[in-house]
Amino acid sequence: MDLKDGFASHLIDGLFVFVGLLSPNGTLLEANRAALDMAGLTRQDVVGKRFEDTTWWSYSPAVQKELREAIDRACRGATVRYEALIRVGEIRFIFIDFALAPLLDDQGAVRYLIASGVDVTPRKLAEETVQRNQERLRHVLQSVSEAVWFNTEGYGSDTEDFWLKLTGQTTEEIQHDGWLDVVHPDDKERITEAWAKATADVTLFDAEYRVRAVDGTYHWVASKGSPLRDADGVVREWIGTFDDVTERRRAEEALRESERFLTSIVNTTPGLIYIYDLQANRNVYANDQLGSLFGYSSDEAQRDGFLQDVIHPDDAVVVQRQVERMQQAPDGEVLEATYRLRHKSGEWRWIYGRETVFARDADGKVVQVLGIAEDITARKEAEEALQRANVLFEQAEAASGGFVYEWDPRTNVVHRSPGVKAILGYAPDEIADTAIAWRSLIHPDDMARLNQIRPTVLANRDQVNAEYRVRHKDGHYIWVWERGIIYRNADGHPLRVIGSTVDITERKQAEEAVRQSERRFRALRDANIIGIIYTNFDGRIIEANDAFLRMLGYTREDLHAGRIDWRKLTPPEWYDLDVEALTALQNTGRAAPWEKEYYRKNGSRVPVLVGASLMNDQTKDVMAFILDISERKKLEQRKDDFIALASHELKTPITSLKTYTQVLRRRFEGHGDEGTVRLVARMETQINRLVEVVQDLLDVAKIQEGKLSLSLKPFVMDDLVREIVGELQPITAHELRAEADAAEPVVGDRERIRQVLINLIFNAVTYSPKTEPIVVRAWRDGEGTHVSVIDHGVGIPKSEQTRIFDRFYQMDSASGKTYPGLGLGLFISAEIMKRHAGSLTVESEVGAGSTFTLTLPHTPVTQGAQADA
Amino acid sequence: MPSKILVIDDDPGIVDAVELILTDEGYEVSTGYSPSCLDDLRSDNLPHLILLDYLLSGVDGRNVLQRLRSQQITRDIPVIIFSAHPDAEQAAAAIGANGFVGKPFEIDALLNTIQKNMRLCR
Numbered sequence: 001m002d003l004k005d006g007f008a009s010h011l012i013d014g015l016f017v018f019v020g021l022l023s024p025n026g027t028l029l030e031a032n033r034a035a036l037d038m039a040g041l042t043r044q045d046v047v048g049k050r051f052e053d054t055t056w057w058s059y060s061p062a063v064q065k066e067l068r069e070a071i072d073r074a075c076r077g078a079t080v081r082y083e084a085l086i087r088v089g090e091i092r093f094i095f096i097d098f099a100l101a102p103l104l105d106d107q108g109a110v111r112y113l114i115a116s117g118v119d120v121t122p123r124k125l126a127e128e129t130v131q132r133n134q135e136r137l138r139h140v141l142q143s144v145s146e147a148v149w150f151n152t153e154g155y156g157s158d159t160e161d162f163w164l165k166l167t168g169q170t171t172e173e174i175q176h177d178g179w180l181d182v183v184h185p186d187d188k189e190r191i192t193e194a195w196a197k198a199t200a201d202v203t204l205f206d207a208e209y210r211v212r213a214v215d216g217t218y219h220w221v222a223s224k225g226s227p228l229r230d231a232d233g234v235v236r237e238w239i240g241t242f243d244d245v246t247e248r249r250r251a252e253e254a255l256r257e258s259e260r261f262l263t264s265i266v267n268t269t270p271g272l273i274y275i276y277d278l279q280a281n282r283n284v285y286a287n288d289q290l291g292s293l294f295g296y297s298s299d300e301a302q303r304d305g306f307l308q309d310v311i312h313p314d315d316a317v318v319v320q321r322q323v324e325r326m327q328q329a330p331d332g333e334v335l336e337a338t339y340r341l342r343h344k345s346g347e348w349r350w351i352y353g354r355e356t357v358f359a360r361d362a363d364g365k366v367v368q369v370l371g372i373a374e375d376i377t378a379r380k381e382a383e384e385a386l387q388r389a390n391v392l393f394e395q396a397e398a399a400s401g402g403f404v405y406e407w408d409p410r411t412n413v414v415h416r417s418p419g420v421k422a423i424l425g426y427a428p429d430e431i432a433d434t435a436i437a438w439r440s441l442i443h444p445d446d447m448a449r450l451n452q453i454r455p456t457v458l459a460n461r462d463q464v465n466a467e468y469r470v471r472h473k474d475g476h477y478i479w480v481w482e483r484g485i486i487y488r489n490a491d492g493h494p495l496r497v498i499g500s501t502v503d504i505t506e507r508k509q510a511e512e513a514v515r516q517s518e519r520r521f522r523a524l525r526d527a528n529i530i531g532i533i534y535t536n537f538d539g540r541i542i543e544a545n546d547a548f549l550r551m552l553g554y555t556r557e558d559l560h561a562g563r564i565d566w567r568k569l570t571p572p573e574w575y576d577l578d579v580e581a582l583t584a585l586q587n588t589g590r591a592a593p594w595e596k597e598y599y600r601k602n603g604s605r606v607p608v609l610v611g612a613s614l615m616n617d618q619t620k621d622v623m624a625f626i627l628d629i630s631e632r633k634k635l636e637q638r639k640d641d642f643i644a645l646a647s648h649e650l651k652t653p654i655t656s657l658k659t660y661t662q663v664l665r666r667r668f669e670g671h672g673d674e675g676t677v678r679l680v681a682r683m684e685t686q687i688n689r690l691v692e693v694v695q696d697l698l699d700v701a702k703i704q705e706g707k708l709s710l711s712l713k714p715f716v717m718d719d720l721v722r723e724i725v726g727e728l729q730p731i732t733a734h735e736l737r738a739e740a741d742a743a744e745p746v747v748g749d750r751e752r753i754r755q756v757l758i759n760l761i762f763n764a765v766t767y768s769p770k771t772e773p774i775v776v777r778a779w780r781d782g783e784g785t786h787v788s789v790i791d792h793g794v795g796i797p798k799s800e801q802t803r804i805f806d807r808f809y810q811m812d813s814a815s816g817k818t819y820p821g822l823g824l825g826l827f828i829s830a831e832i833m834k835r836h837a838g839s840l841t842v843e844s845e846v847g848a849g850s851t852f853t854l855t856l857p858h859t860p861v862t863q864g865a866q867a868d869a
Numbered sequence: 870m871p872s873k874i875l876v877i878d879d880d881p882g883i884v885d886a887v888e889l890i891l892t893d894e895g896y897e898v899s900t901g902y903s904p905s906c907l908d909d910l911r912s913d914n915l916p917h918l919i920l921l922d923y924l925l926s927g928v929d930g931r932n933v934l935q936r937l938r939s940q941q942i943t944r945d946i947p948v949i950i951f952s953a954h955p956d957a958e959q960a961a962a963a964i965g966a967n968g969f970v971g972k973p974f975e976i977d978a979l980l981n982t983i984q985k986n987m988r989l990c991r
Binding site: 651652654662687 | 880882883885886887889890893952953954955956958959972973974975976
């Protein structure tokens with residue numbers, strides 16, 4: 001390094017010229033003393049740094065840039081020279097005549113760059129005072145703008161650079177309005193005029209316009225210019241700045257867009273947005289909705305007293321309270337109010353307003369309120385309609401015996417209507433509003449079933465439909481029927497289920513009753529203890545159970561082949577009874593059970609008891625129950641046989657005894673042995689009593705079986721009465737008086753009537769201890785023929801008079817005296833009279849005697865007898 | 870010649886007692902304890918009247934009567950049923966007996982019935 005050592009080095013150091021040695025890449029390799037001293041620097045401060053980063057140049061990017069370009073040009077072999085301003089102290093600058101020249105090596109390549117500068121500050125300062133101002137302005141402008149331009153005829157180097165880079169236009173191209181070529185056509189005229197105006201008026205030039213960049217896009221450029229005057233006041237040149245304001249313009253445009261957007265939002269919000277000033281008591285802002293919602297203009301709304309004019313009188317207090325609350329409200333709190341405002345048309349509109357604090361004064365007092373108001377008139381009307389609907393709904397709900405619910409399956413929240421209390425005893429708030437709470441009330445047996453189907457229903461079905469038991473508050477279970485509609489979102493997920501639940505306990509009980517009844521009927525049918533058939537009036541048997549088929553010896557094949565017809569099954573003598581039963585079925589729907597016979601398949605007969613009921617009026621379906629009564633019939637036969645046998649077995653020895661006794665009496669009478677005859681007669685009396693007792697017992701047995709049969713024939717009552725009195729008088733001490741006044745023939749069983757009268761006379765004798773006379777009186781009236789047996793004996797107490805006709809009744813007497821007999825006489829007598837469709841009655845007074853009267857009605861048989869006559 | 874009466878009853882006491890009475894009354898009485906005695910009847914020893922118990926130990930009086938009515942020589946002999954059976958009176962009328970006397974009976978009633986039917990017969 002020649003410069004670095006020895007003479008050369010000292011020479012350079014000694015020069016007042018600032019000299020520096022740079023590598024081709026711009027690094028400062030050496031600087032002379034003058035350069036260092038001028039700026040108060042040491043070698044270490046600058047050597048080894050990039051030249052533009054050294055203190056001299058580093059104060060301004062523009063200066064650095066200028067230097068860098070100079071270095072580049074020098075590297076390409078040019079010698080660059082320009083007047084530069086360098087920093088030589090904290091706030092001290094000097095102008096230098098700066099030159100940068102390449103130092104070539106043997107091959108002609110740039111080896112070093114020689115920088116040199118001569119301080120020209122004094123000259124510069126002396127040159128022009130104005131120039132200084134220009135320079136000062138220029139530097140100020142440089143620090144804030146991207147480029148500075150001068151205009152006399154040409155442009156400053158800064159400008160050329162800026163312009164070149166931006167537009168690709170060279171300095172030459174710029175000349176003579178050439179720069180206008182790259183200005184946006186829309187801006188060209190405006191800019192030309194503005195410039196012409198500025199130069200003509202000598203005023204500030206200030207314009208923004210678009211220029212076409214190298215890449216073809218347009219950039220916004222802000223250009224400001226100011227005329228520079230000489231000391232004599234003549235405008236010598238213009239100085240101005242260029243700034244690429246594309247980004248700013250873009251940001252401004254975005255902001256404007258954003259504002260337009262917000263404004264459109266504010267104005268298109270369905271609500272009225274307003275700012276109300278509490279101190280001025282008026283609106284200070286309202287969006288466009290004011291007009292569309294209420295018909296007022298923004299001006300109208302902002303005048304004083306507007307709110308007071310349009311508020312509904314009834315709601316003024318609401319608004320007043322809202323104002324008071326807003327005055328106390330903390331920031332961020334939203335307060336709501338509902339009130340009515342008058343539309344410009346005069347209609348009242350319901351308003352739902354939400355307000356928040358918008359501005360406070362210095363003391364923190366609320367000054368302005370920001371509010372959003374919605375017209376909820378339609379909603380209110382809907383609410384009112386809903387309320388009316390709710391009333392209807394509640395009435396319907398009360399009538400239906402159920403409640404309505406809304407269930408959100410995602411949250412499991414369920415809302416239930418009040419009707420839940422009517423069916424479950426719980427008020428809606430007594431059951432948690434969850435599905436779980438409801439499930440806890442469901443009968444465990446049903447829950448298992450419901451749990452099983454629920455996932456499928458929720459996943460696939462449109463509806464919920466289930467019957468199950470739920471526990472009432474009282475602890476018992478009721479049956480409910482739940483039906484619901486499942487609403488789903490687009491993905492098919494259930495959003496909510498709306499449904500109703502009604503009490504169907506009664507229906508379930510009825511169903512259960514029907515089921516039980518059917519079970520019982522099936523049990524009855526399947527038990528096959530009784531024959532059951534479905535049939536119709538035509539005789540065809542549609543269905544029959546096994547018992548019926550077995551009873552008659554038919555098979556199911558016979559039945560299905562239609563071979564069984566109850567008409568053909570019935571022997572002819574039973575037709576009449578069947579017709580009666582069918583008539584009853586037609587008229588009353590049922591036929592009282594009747595006994596009949598059916599033919600078996602083999603031709604034999606089976607006695608049956610049949611009961612029938614009409615099942616269907618239209619189809620005349622009849623269900624009949626058929627009971628095989630063969631066994632009963634056999635049993636009855638055996639019983640009859642037994643009675644006959646017992647009767648025979650008892651009577652046979654008595655008959656022998658009695659016959660012998662009579663033979664004895666007749667023989668003793670023949671021998672005139674009166675004493676023995678009396679003894680034998682008493683014996684005979686006792687035998688006769690024995691006969692009577694046996695006869696009575698047999699009669700009772702027959703009565704109980706309903707088999708007391710009568711042999712009805714015409715006879716004359718007077719004759720019977722006289723005959724009996726004549727027969728009995730000899731064997732009693734009582735006087736028997738016959739008062740016969742019934743000479744017309746009557747129809748009856750003479751022997752049985754005789755039995756009754758003898759029985760009554762014997763009783764009269766027995767209960768007349770003082771042998772008072774006994775009257776037997778016969779007479780006729782419209783009712784029939786009567787016979788009274790009248791005694792004047794002990795009489796019968798009223799309390800006993802109904803019981804004396806009971807079986808085995810015996811009268812107790814006050815004296816303790818007992819009377820003979822089994823107590824069957826009056827029972828049998830009364831039964832005999834009943835069988836004649838007549839009666840046996842008593843009138844009696846204790847101590848005065850009794851009157852028993854039998855009545856035999858005029859019977860159809862009597863009329864028949866007259867017809868025969 | 871005394872009238873001849875055949876008494877058939879399975880109870881020896883009754884047969885004996887009735888025989889006593891009827892003999893005392895002057896009738897010629899033959900007796901039997903079962904319907905088989907009818908087998909002995911021939912045209913030369915026919916009774917004028919038969920007194921027949923309705924329920925002869927298992928043999929229904931109805932059959933006996935039918936048998937008598939079916940044979941030439943016995944067809945016109947009056948038959949009086951006498952029985953302790955409760956329904957015997959209706960049964961007797963139904964099967965065409967000439968008379969009925971219930972057991973036990975009054976002797977006079979029996980004799981009246983016999984005499985009435987004897988007359989009827991002649």
